[in-house]
Amino acid sequence: MYDIKWIRENASAFDAGLESRGAAPLSAQLLAIDDRRRAAIARAQASQERRNALSKEIGQAMAAKDQARADALKAEVAGLKDALAAAEAEEKATVAELDKALAAIPNTPLPEVPLGRDEHDNVEMRKVGAPRTAAALGFAPRQHFEVGEGLGLMDFEAAAKLSGARFVVNKGGLARLERALGQFMLDLHTQEHGYTEVNPPLLVKDEAFFGTNQLPKFEDDLFFVPRINDAQLYHLAELLGKQGADADIALANKFGLPKIYELAEKLAEVRKDEEWNPAARAEARRLEVELIRAKLERTLGESRLGLIPTAEVPLTNLVRESILDERELPLRFTACTPCFRAEAGAAGRDTRGMIRQHQFTKVELVSVTTPETSRDEHERMTACAEEVLKRLDLAYRVVTLCTGDMGFGAQKTYDIEVWLPGQDAYREISSCSVCGEFQARRMNARFRPAEGKNTRFVHTLNGSGVAVGRALVAVLETYQNADGSVTVPSALQPYMGGLTRIEKAA
Secondary structure (H helix, E strand, C coil): CCHHHHHCCCCCHHHHHHCCCCCCCHHHHHHHHHHHHHHHHHHHHHHHEEEEEEEHHHHHHHHHCCCHHHHHHHHHHHHHHHHHHHHHHHHHHHHHHHHHHHHHHCCCCCCCCCCCCHHHHHHEEEEEECCCHHHEEEEEEEEHHHHHHCCCEEHHHHHHHHCCCCCCCCCCCHHHHHHHHHHHHHHHHHHCCCCCCCCCEEEECCHHHHHHCCCCCCCCCCCCECCCCHHHHHHHHHHCCCCCCHHHHHHHHCCHHHHHHHHHHHHHHCCCCCCCCHHHHHHHHHHHHHHHHHHHHHHCCCCCEEECCCHHHHHHHHHCCCCCHHHCCCEEEEEEEEEEECCCCCCCCCCCCCCCCEEEEEEEEEEEEEEHHHHHHHHHHHHHHHHHHHHHHEEEEEECCCCCCCCCCCEEEEEEEEEECCCCCEEEEEEEEEECHHHHHHCCEEEECCCCCCEEEEEEEEEEEEEHHHHHHHHCCCCCEECCEEEEECCCHHHHHHCCECCCCC
């Protein structure tokens, strides 16, 4: 999230950063909204100052027993009350409009990030290890799902019966191997890399998703669990009564409720077409239900919870609404958690196997630093993730993502791609990003410098250390044998009770 003052002072740099990501320049549009906000503040201040002055004059008129003048001044004060209320309402409306616009804008890339449109413009930094090919293995390598199903330990059909597509049931030696991978990574990061292990909640509030920029832009990729069910919704809706969309917008402006404001705004727009458009009528009904739900959540003090798509969300939000001491920094957290993603934009991609699933396990790394140390911390975090693959003797490469391929909140990103013999390709297994103060502004996370009184925003970083499911994929494809068995990497054997080979289930 951006500081509008910074945009005003650096409009050209701001627009250039957006254009490098393939987005349109927005400084003029944002500054126009801010100008309206500032004008509303000026009107409110002028009205308040005039009211204060009139109050003194009323006192003087009353002391002079000039009732006629006092009454005239009181009438003017009454008029100023309406003007003040209108100016304050305009200020709140423009603040909500500006916040909504700023929340939808991606981070600005660092100067050294390569320019480009998509993954084809990413820059390879280094390759580590020799990719194992058919020649090196001595047979045609199978893909991980062929290996797992051949062992009788990877069951996609059972998972489909339970949950649908993009799920898997791992059993026996494979389940144990997946668990061993997570334990190995946590031990490495906590015992050698200085990270603190955290066991965070898997369900978090909207505010946490907003802090790490999953909301509002990526809502469709999240799984939510409403705290108010439909039975409660329809039973309690009458408590609020039905209001027009204009009243809903006024309510949202008064109390600063962006969710209600957005729903009411959408509903007002859709209602323009509902008389002649059946689709608009259906959408209006849906929005009405969502608006009632949002107001009930506000009334009852409850909100929906969402399943985390990555442990970045809870780990980074540990410093939300905090003022840290510089001597505490850097903070380094790690967690091994299930992750849940709707994969809304992944239709038709990686439909077989474990590469892209709705539920998967991942070890996450999060760092909270000062602005002066965040770039060095980025290099350190990437090296920590690389060490996992080195210990497992998996071939990989590191690429710097171009401006057009970076994530929404990143200033700079390194992707680590592991070699998969069965696919004869490198595939992403970790993404390590420095976000600058982008997330800190959304979370209001600050630190107090050792020298100086003014607080500053922290810098946040996150990276996979690494994706456990994809590490399992890489191990199966890299360590497969001609007879269908899988050799257990030496680094994992202590976590497998000394087991050196996984063979077909009896």
